[in-house]
Amino acid sequence: MTPDDALARELESLRPRPPSPELRRRLGRRLSWPGRGRLWGARAMAAAVAGAAVGLVLHRWSAPPVGLPQPVAALPPPSVFAYQQAFARSSADLDALLDEQAVRTAQNVTPLRAGVVPNLLAVKGTRE
């Protein structure tokens, strides 16, 4: 046995002081507290509810107001082929298609404001 081995054995024979009962009590409080996990769960739940509420408010602000009519895409006019088909069937079919398209076009036209045309004529008249 070397002198260092003898010293190592002598050191091992010394007993370090054990931790105090107070440390055990404090650790018991910190590690064994049953509400610890539940508290984190409650915090996570509260955060999720708050996030959902904020998301809902933002969604309502960005959505179009309820009650206004949604814009409807205008139907495209009949193609030349559609007119040819209608004419091939009968002249009445062609008339019906033309009438239908005329009504549809008339609905999309913005009516002129009263007084616009006479004023234009008046301007033209003064120049002459």
Added chain:
Amino acid sequence: MTPDTDDWSAWLDAHGAALVLFARQWAPATGDAEDIVQEAFVRFWPARRRASDTTAYLFTCVRRAALDWLRGRRRRTARELRVARPETAPEGWFLSGPEQSERRAAIEAALARLPDDQRAVLVLKTWGGLTFPQIAAALEIPANTAASRYRYALAKLRELLAEANVP
């Protein structure tokens, strides 16, 4: 040495004395050392299953908590420290017995004069019961360095005890 149980008090029974002694390498007062051990244990307990070597990881937690404690202590002024905890003479490191008390006191004095890095390895090996690979993991140093520091520590300790000339 490693308890195969999920009971934290069994871990404290197995390692508590060595943990407090290890913490006292940074915090000489027992109260401060126990604060460090408490903080380390609270960090260690939920993360212990992820560690490759659980016992070494427990001592790593103590070292990190001790370094955090030192950083926090430096931030506070000396006046605040006096108010928070009055200075008292630190307790001895080892349990006192009737026999060879002079020799034990000489060993404690010699241990206190060892370089910090050598003393940390000696404490982990002798009273922590850790192997050199475990000490290397706990101190985040190579295993060869841990082994050589242990040899240097024993040689230096023997030299210091010879100087003290205590039987």
